[in-house]
Amino acid sequence: MSSPSPRIGIVVTDAYSAEDPDHDTPVLLAALQARGVAAESVVWHDPTIDLAAFDLLVIRSPWDYPERPREFLDWLDRAETATHVVNTPATVRWNLDKRYLGELEHGGIRVVPTVYAETTDAAARAIATHDAPGARLVVKPAMSAGARDTGLFAASDPRALELAERIIGGGGVAMIQPEIAELSEGHEKALYVIGGTFTHAIAKGALLEAGGGLRGGVYAENPVLVEASPAERRFGEEVLRAVAAASAEETPLYARIDIVDSAAFGRCVLEVELIEPALNLHIAPHATPAVVDAILGAISHESASGADR
Incomplete structure (x- = not known):
């Protein structure tokens, strides 16, 4: 039988x-x-x-x-x-909790410079460090998906601190990051690894509107298949080795590794999505x-x- x-x-x-x-x-x-x-x-x-x-x-x-x-x-x-x-x-x-990025950084992976603010005062201090003329920054929660409560602001815009206060007031941790110009130009790339093997890469374009909120007012990805260079694939492999060391899962069934090549910071990890990435x-x-x-x-x-x- x-x-x-x-x-x-x-x-x-x-x-x-x-x-x-x-x-x-x-x-x-x-x-x-x-x-x-x-x-x-x-x-x-x-x-x-x-x-x-x-x-x-x-x-x-x-x-x-x-x-x-x-x-x-x-x-x-x-x-x-x-x-x-x-x-x-x-x-x-x-x-x-996106504070895992700090663990990856400790493991030798370059990530976008981030301050994790648990109090309003800490958020205000972090925002104040972005004081160069024309500087912009991103504020977002350490626990989020789909760009919820995520905003791109001029460093002098009081709405940046207001968003951080709202995140912290709701019991969360606010992440404060410098704007990555290449992200605002739509150059983020997502690498997909299934069962430990690279399968495809996509670009989904810029999502954040300067001054807070999303472009077009709603979260709407526009995924396009793109090539991933051998160097990008190797970087993705390095990231997953660091994930395995930090999380104790040797080979996740699926992973999406969001990266950007930044003039200011080099090739950086933006996020490693191991929960519910759209595989497209x-x-x-x-x-x-x-x-x-x-x-x-x-x-x-x-x-x-x-x-x-």
């Missing part, structure tokens, strides 16, 4: 904006089902779902978790107890088999581990 097909849950939420839809999940579900896998979407905050009924939960697009972080952490605890989860809950917890499979269909293979590999690894226990 053949063994039953593994049941895989693709972890999502129940509402997406028209400007920022979840393109990946329909593609991924179809590809898994075509390989004979019982795969379905799972709304992370739906209390009626039996998490233990799944052999694997793949965190993909729970994009509202920054609005309910305590609830998400509680869900992670339940999911981890119930079944196998990727990326691992330990890695997700580590990646939730609708414009990089060649990456879909790699994602499916990595998911099936995670199932096989867990099955082997269970047999050994």
Whole structure:
């Protein structure tokens, strides 16, 4: 008698904006089902779902978790107890707070210079250091996604401190960074690594409007496939080695490494997204088999581990 097909849950939420839809999940579900896998979407905050009924939960697009972080952490605890989860809950917890960038920097990775302000006074001091004529800076929370509560301001603009105060007043940590001119010109590049192997790179253009807020008033990426040079790929490999040393996950199932080549600071990491990066499979269909293979590999690894226990 053949063994039953593994049941895989693709972890999502129940509402997406028209400007920022979840393109990946329909593609991924179809590809898994075509390989004979019982795969379905799972709304992370739906209390009626039996998490233990799944052999694997793949965190993909729970994009509202920054609005309910305590609830998400509680869900992670339940999911981890119930079944196998990727990326691992330990890695997700580590990646939730962008102060991990300081750990990567300590590990030898160049990151955008950042002050992490836990008080209004600390934020005011950090903002005051950007006093060169025409200087601009970015203020954002250490826990966020989709550029929530992120603003680009002239250093003299009182709205920079107001945003920092709002973040800190809400119990968060405010990050203060210098503007990277190349970012404002749309030269950020995202490198995707699936199961430890580079698959594709995209550029999504500039998102922040000077003076606070988003260009066009809403978060709307415009991803375009781009090439990644051998040097950029090597840099991505260095970043993931530093991630492994800091987070204790040797090879995450999926990773997005955001980088920029900056005249002021060199090649820098902006973010390493290990929780819920859009993989942009609708414009990089060649990456879909790699994602499916990595998911099936995670199932096989867990099955082997269970047999050994």
